[in-house]
Amino acid sequence: MRYTYPALIVKDEWVGYCTYLNDFDIVTQGDDVQDAIEMGADALWLMIDDYLQLDKPLPKPTYPEEHEGLLVAISVDVDTERGLLTTKMAAGLLGVSDARVRQMVCSGQLASKKIGRDNYVYLWSIRERQANPPKPGRPRKKAASAPAKGTEAV
Known part of the structure; x- marks a missing residue:
């Protein structure tokens, strides 16, 4: 346009x-x-x-x-694919570092699109994360399964 x-x-x-x-x-x-x-x-x-x-x-x-x-x-x-933000812009909206946004993209926590060598984060993905922020602290480890009765570890 x-x-x-x-x-x-x-x-x-x-x-x-x-x-x-x-x-x-x-x-x-x-x-x-x-x-x-x-x-x-x-x-x-x-x-x-x-x-x-x-x-x-x-x-x-x-x-x-x-x-x-x-x-x-x-x-x-200006023909922009609306709703795509640089990782720096996403970091500003989320209040985290640029490196943290890249980690979130790699782990699948934020939806993104790779254009050339750069990742661009979808605005809807950021809005979704802002609406449903993660719980504070480190996630709990899954409980180790107990050995079945009658079997012993050697």
Whole structure:
């Protein structure tokens, strides 16, 4: 799906050109105007992808009436398989480390999809774990079966 948001490009004597995406409260920079627009498009794509992955509502585009600098509309295509999160994003939602999420994926405690070399965790799997958290402590070992009567260990 294509998303379009306004960006304000302002010349900065220290870093070149700054790109302000006020609807997402982020700033990026580039060496020239074209580079600043490309960097803004990359940042916009990442922000929209994160919002969609987390099922957060996207902010409405707001075009300022008064501004300094160059006002441009940046348009990006974001085709995300919704409900797939990186292990780092899953760790943030579950309040555990990235390594722990990878352990949970390997043990089958979280449903995931492998894309390339990376695992992506399904959002529904995280929500299910949040709704049914494990009991605290280590699981009990299963009781060893007793030998049958009349037989003795030698």
